[in-house]
Amino acid sequence: MSSSNSLSVAVLPGDGIGAEVMGPCLEVIDAVTSRVGDISLSFKEVPAGAACYRDHGEALPKETLEEVRNADAILLAAMGMPDIRYPDGTEIAPQLDIRFELDLYAGVRPVRSIPGVPGPLSDPRAQALDFVLIRESTEGLFASHGKGTIEDNRIARDTMEITREVSEKLFDFSFNLARKRKAAGHEGRLTCVDKANVFTSFAFFRSIFDERAAENNDLIADYAYVDAMALNLVRNPWVYDVAVTENMFGDILSDLGAALIGGMGMAPSADVGDEHAVFQPCHGSAPDIVGSGKANPTAMFLSAGMMLEWLADKHDRPAYGKAGALLTAAVDKAFAAGNLLPFELGGESGTTDVTNAVIAAVDQVC
Amino acid sequence: MSSSNSLSVAVLPGDGIGAEVMGPCLEVIDAVTSRVGDISLSFKEVPAGAACYRDHGEALPKETLEEVRNADAILLAAMGMPDIRYPDGTEIAPQLDIRFELDLYAGVRPVRSIPGVPGPLSDPRAQALDFVLIRESTEGLFASHGKGTIEDNRIARDTMEITREVSEKLFDFSFNLARKRKAAGHEGRLTCVDKANVFTSFAFFRSIFDERAAENNDLIADYAYVDAMALNLVRNPWVYDVAVTENMFGDILSDLGAALIGGMGMAPSADVGDEHAVFQPCHGSAPDIVGSGKANPTAMFLSAGMMLEWLADKHDRPAYGKAGALLTAAVDKAFAAGNLLPFELGGESGTTDVTNAVIAAVDQVC
Ligand SMILES: CC(C)[C@H](C(=O)O)[C@@H](O)C(=O)O
Ligand SMILES: CC(C)[C@H](C(=O)O)[C@@H](O)C(=O)O
Numbered sequence: 001m002s003s004s005n006s007l008s009v010a011v012l013p014g015d016g017i018g019a020e021v022m023g024p025c026l027e028v029i030d031a032v033t034s035r036v037g038d039i040s041l042s043f044k045e046v047p048a049g050a051a052c053y054r055d056h057g058e059a060l061p062k063e064t065l066e067e068v069r070n071a072d073a074i075l076l077a078a079m080g081m082p083d084i085r086y087p088d089g090t091e092i093a094p095q096l097d098i099r100f101e102l103d104l105y106a107g108v109r110p111v112r113s114i115p116g117v118p119g120p121l122s123d124p125r126a127q128a129l130d131f132v133l134i135r136e137s138t139e140g141l142f143a144s145h146g147k148g149t150i151e152d153n154r155i156a157r158d159t160m161e162i163t164r165e166v167s168e169k170l171f172d173f174s175f176n177l178a179r180k181r182k183a184a185g186h187e188g189r190l191t192c193v194d195k196a197n198v199f200t201s202f203a204f205f206r207s208i209f210d211e212r213a214a215e216n217n218d219l220i221a222d223y224a225y226v227d228a229m230a231l232n233l234v235r236n237p238w239v240y241d242v243a244v245t246e247n248m249f250g251d252i253l254s255d256l257g258a259a260l261i262g263g264m265g266m267a268p269s270a271d272v273g274d275e276h277a278v279f280q281p282c283h284g285s286a287p288d289i290v291g292s293g294k295a296n297p298t299a300m301f302l303s304a305g306m307m308l309e310w311l312a313d314k315h316d317r318p319a320y321g322k323a324g325a326l327l328t329a330a331v332d333k334a335f336a337a338g339n340l341l342p343f344e345l346g347g348e349s350g351t352t353d354v355t356n357a358v359i360a361a362v363d364q365v366c
Numbered sequence: 367m368s369s370s371n372s373l374s375v376a377v378l379p380g381d382g383i384g385a386e387v388m389g390p391c392l393e394v395i396d397a398v399t400s401r402v403g404d405i406s407l408s409f410k411e412v413p414a415g416a417a418c419y420r421d422h423g424e425a426l427p428k429e430t431l432e433e434v435r436n437a438d439a440i441l442l443a444a445m446g447m448p449d450i451r452y453p454d455g456t457e458i459a460p461q462l463d464i465r466f467e468l469d470l471y472a473g474v475r476p477v478r479s480i481p482g483v484p485g486p487l488s489d490p491r492a493q494a495l496d497f498v499l500i501r502e503s504t505e506g507l508f509a510s511h512g513k514g515t516i517e518d519n520r521i522a523r524d525t526m527e528i529t530r531e532v533s534e535k536l537f538d539f540s541f542n543l544a545r546k547r548k549a550a551g552h553e554g555r556l557t558c559v560d561k562a563n564v565f566t567s568f569a570f571f572r573s574i575f576d577e578r579a580a581e582n583n584d585l586i587a588d589y590a591y592v593d594a595m596a597l598n599l600v601r602n603p604w605v606y607d608v609a610v611t612e613n614m615f616g617d618i619l620s621d622l623g624a625a626l627i628g629g630m631g632m633a634p635s636a637d638v639g640d641e642h643a644v645f646q647p648c649h650g651s652a653p654d655i656v657g658s659g660k661a662n663p664t665a666m667f668l669s670a671g672m673m674l675e676w677l678a679d680k681h682d683r684p685a686y687g688k689a690g691a692l693l694t695a696a697v698d699k700a701f702a703a704g705n706l707l708p709f710e711l712g713g714e715s716g717t718t719d720v721t722n723a724v725i726a727a728v729d730q731v732c
Contacts, residue, residue, distance in 0.1 A: 080563075091563035120600050122488035141507075141526070141565070148566025156567035159525040160507070195614070197446075197457040199507070200514025201522035227621040234486050234600060234625035248561070252618060255593040259600035 006040040007311055007320075010071035012064070014049040016285025017295035018077030024355035025075070025300045029308075031362045032326045038319040044071070050081035050092040050285075060094035065101060072315075073307050074098070074278040077300060078285040095271075096145060098278055099137045104271035105166050106173045107135035107250060108306070109282065111237070111257035111267075114298075116335035118345060119260055121234070126260065130186070131240035133257050134174045135250020137271050139166055142247040162201045162246065164208055171212035173272070174244040178219050186241050189220035193229045193245035193253065205246065229253060233260065258282050265296030265344050268303035270310060279307040289343075293350040296342035301331055301358060326365060333361035372406040373677055373686075376437035378430070380415040382651025383661035384443030390721035391441070391666045395674075397728045398692045404685040410437070416447035416458040416651075426460035431467060438681075439673050440464070440644040443666060444651040461637075462511060464644055465503045470637035471532050472539045473501035473616060474672070475648065477603070477623035477633075480664075482701035484711060485626055487600070492626065496552070497606040499623050500540045501616020503637050505532055508613040528567045528612065530574055537578035539638070540610040544585050552607050555586035559595045559611035559619065571612065595619060599626065624648050631662030631710050634669035636676060645673040655709075659716040662708035667697055667724060692731060699727035 011026070013019040026043060033039040046064045053059040059079075068074050076098075080091050098104070113119060113129040144158035151157075174190050182188030192209040194202040206223065213221035224232065226249045232239070233256050245253060258267035264283035271278040281299030289295060308324030311317065334340055334357035341347020342354065349357075377392070379385040392409060399405040412430040419425040425445075434440050442464075446457050464470070479485060479495040510524035517523075540556050548554030558575040560568040572589065579587035590598065592615045598605070599622050611619060624633035630649035637644045647665030655661060674690030677683065700706055700723035707713020708720065715723075 088566075089562075089569055090566075093563065096564070120488065121486050123486065144566075145564055148569075150566060150570050153530065155527060155529045156570035157525050157527050158565045158567045159523050161521060161523050163521045164519065195617075196455075197459065198462070198511055199524045200454075200456075200510075200516060201524045203455055203514075204516055204522035227617045230596070230618045230622040231625040231630065234622060235629065249618075251561075251593045252596045252615075256596040256600060256622065259597040263601065264597065 006042050007072040007315065008042045008044065008070070009307070010068045010074045011043050011045045012048050012074065012076040012079075013045065014077050014079040014285065015051050015081050016078055016287045016290050018049070018079070018285055020290070020295045020351055021281065021297040021300040022075070022077040024297045024351060025304050027355065028301050028327060028330075028358055029304050031359050032308075032323045032330065035362060035366055036319050036323040036326060039323055048094045049079040050084040053092050054084050059092045060097050068098060069102065069276070073311055074276065075304060075307060076278050076280040078281070078283060080285055081287055095278070095280065096142065099271050102273055102276040102278075103138060104273040104276060104278060105136055105138045105170050106272045107137035107254070108177070108270040108272055109133045109135060109250070109254040109257060109267065111261055113261050114266065114332055114335045116338045116340070117262040117266060119262060121260065125238040129237055129260060131237070132177060132181070132242045133250060133254045134170070134177070134242065134244040135254055136166065136170050136245065136247045137250070138247070139163060140247030140249075160201055160246075160248070162205050167205055167208040168212060169274070170244060171209055174242055175212060175216040175219055178242040179216070181241060182219065187220065188218070189222065189241040191240060191243040192221070192223045193226050193243050193249060194223070195226050196223070197225060202246070226253070230256060233257065254282065263344050264299065265342055266298050268299050268306055270303065270306045272310065277307070277310055279303040279310075293352065294343040295351045296344055297351050297354055298331060298342065302328060305331070326362065329365040330358050330361040333365050334358045372408050373438040373681065374408045374410065374436070375673070376434045376440045377409050377411045378414050378434075378440065378442040379411065380443050380445040380651065381417050381447050382444055382653045382656050384415070384445065384651055386656070386661045386717055387647065387663040387666040388441070388443040390663045390717060391670050393721065394667050394693060394696075394724055395670050397725050398674075398689045398696065401728060401732055402685050402689040402692060405689055414460045415445040416450040419458050420450050425458045426463050434464060435468065435642070439677055440642065441670060441673060442644050442646040444647070444649060446651055447653055461644070461646065462508065465637050468639055468642040468644075469504060470639040470642060470644060471502055471504045471536050472638045473503035473620070474543070474636040474638055475499045475501060475616070475620040475623060475633065477627055479627050480632065480698055480701045482704045482706070483628040483632060485628060487626065491604040495603055495626060497603070498543060498547070498608045499616060499620045500536070500543070500608065500610040501620055502532065502536050502611065502613050503616075504613070505529060506613030506615075526567055526612075526614070528571050533571055533574040534578060535640070536610060537575055540608055541578060541582040541585055544608040545582070547607060548585065553586065554584070555588065555607040557606060557609040558587070558589045559592050559609050559615060560589070561592050562589070563591060568612070592619070596622060599623065620648065629710050630665065631708055632664050634665050634672055636669065636672045638676065643673070643676050645669040645676075659718065660709040661717045662710055663717050663720055664697060664708070668694060671697070692728065695731040696724050696727040699731050700724045
């Protein structure tokens with residue numbers, strides 16, 4: 001990591017529409033950072049993904065992993081292509097390997113409505129959602145990635161693993177986020193989502209949650225079973241503040257959360273560890289729309305906003321936080337007028353339209 | 367099982383509001399069967415559940431299991447109470463044990479809108495949902511029920527198991543249902559929901575699905591990853607016909623499905639095996655509303671309707687099918703008028719109101 005004044009960002013456009021949203025994202029970052037000033041970011045693009053695997057035989061080359069480890073932050077667009085697979089038929093998803101390699105245990109997936117973007121729920125309260133799902137991202141069922149077995153073509157097994165060490169860090173991270181949100185006017189509540197009524201590993205997960213809740217008793221701690229949570233996220237998602245869960249459950253629930261705010265193209269994410277962090281839109285490489293100009297760059301932009309805020313906290317550099325807040329405000333402003341509607345929401349605003357509107361909005365919200 | 371003309375039903379009211387919805391359900395069954403005629407059902411109530419465990423030390427007494435095995439069908443209301451648990455802290459859920467003991471591999475969970483019951487989605491197409499989720503109900507992650515481990519208070523594990531034997535039966539069952547629905551005007555499509563991009567056991571699951579799809583090529587077979595499915599069920603649930611998935615995923619997605627049609631009180635289910643079947647509302651024992659008269663018996667009624675139709679098919683007795691269809695039509699009729707709104711949906715129609723309206727509707731739809 002850089003010890004100089006400049007902070008370095010490893011840039012992984014990846015596959016499919018990845019490059020199509022990454023380019024505009026770097027423009028938007030430039031627009032906000034040059035406005036705020038006192039910011040010095042250097043960007044280095046590195047290869048990874050399905051096309052990289054096809055062309056070089058490696059989905060996550062050693063040099064890329066090295067660059068990623070040495071960078072102050074990682075900006076990732078999209079990876080994987082349905083037609084390019086490992087010999088065993090599974091898809092190429094180096095984003096999983098990065099999460100494991102860099103111990104990015106906290107997958108932060110905000111579910112925040114953007115005024116002007118239509119959501120699927122009819123209740124007016126659903127137009128102002130603002131909660132965060134935290135998906136553990138290095139173990140749980142995904143501990144079995146690459147390790148599942150098939151016996152005699154008769155029975156297949158994958159083993160879910162939940163460790164005390166990671167769970168403690170995950171819950172502390174989550175309580176800290178809830179505390180930060182409480183200071184900003186939210187409820188200050190953390191909901192543990194599990195299936196502790198049926199599984200030993202989830203009873204273990206919940207017991208560690210209870211221990212950490214006792215240490216964080218300035219905050220409200222409660223629980224939900226994952227099945228009830230899926231129902232609640234449709235029926236009354238506005239009651240949540242921060243919710244934390246296992247990797248596989250978080251994968252499912254965060255897509256459900258993205259659906260509530262306009263789909264994957266609107267949903268940013270951060271995979272955060274003690275040292276490193278990856279910032280990435282929730283959407284995939286969308287091979288069906290590559291080259292059409294239809295890709296929605298919003299989630300990529302909002303992920304960059306999260307990156308700037310994370311860099312501000314980590315390196316105690318308020319200017320980066322200002323830039324992150326400005327980026328998010330510009331996205332909100334661009335959609336608030338109500339004449340921007342991405343293709344995936346039935347509109348006709350393409351990548352360029354959204355990008356131009358956001359860059360124009362930077363001036364307006366300054 | 368009875369070889370005489372009469373068919374026997376084991377009745378398990380279970381815990382909490384279980385008895386409050388079971389009583390009315392038996393009344394409704396009586397109303398439809400006596401209308402149709404040529405039906406002879408005998409009912410025998412047997413104990414199981416959390417209160418049974420508290421009072422007799424067993425959640426599923428041997429005699430109950432025996433009765434359940436000998437019955438032609440099993441009608442179950444709700445089981446489990448948060449305050450009564452096994453020594454290890456997990457909840458009492460003999461419904462899981464029954465699924466395992468009787469090999470009830472196909473958990474059938476219809477997601478059908480009832481006109482007059484408000485749903486959460488604003489798109490008008492969501493007012494006419496009619497698809498079926500099939501949750502494998504004897505293995506998957508639940509194979510680990512009671513078998514999870516904790517090592518040194520440091521790492522906990524639960525192992526998901528997917529077998530060829532059960533998967534083949536599950537897919538054949540699901541294709542047959544899709545075929546039956548096709549004959550009734552539906553698309554004739556089965557969607558396999560998995561996470562085959564990441565896990566060996568789901569790649570195995572999908573490969574068996576492909577084999578069975580080749581044998582059922584009069585029907586459309588396609589796939590969805592479970593995370594995308596969670597999003598799609600919110601954004602465009604009307605595109606599905608029949609979807610089939612693993613036990614844990616099905617638990618989550620079927621609650622999401624219930625949310626789309628008015629909540630757990632509106633969602634019936636059937637757990638079906640080659641020999642036996644349990645019919646049960648998706649809701650739990652709801653201790654918070656016991657004794658208030660607020661319990662919504664609709665899902666219990668609709669489950670009984672599924673039971674009558676299943677008995678008709680299994681024993682080739684069309685009168686039972688007529689009674690099942692009549693029961694479902696009476697529920698629809700009762701809600702169609704629009705002046706019935708259960709408490710969980712913000713209304714004031716209690717157990718008795720719904721029951722009386724459905725019984726009155728039996729006469730109207732005859
Ligand atoms: C592409 C896939 C492996 C990945 C995951 O399951 O984690 C994606 O769904 C995500 O949520 O980042
Ligand atoms: C009560 C619980 C054990 C059960 C399950 O997880 O199967 C319930 O959620 C269900 O869906 O029937």
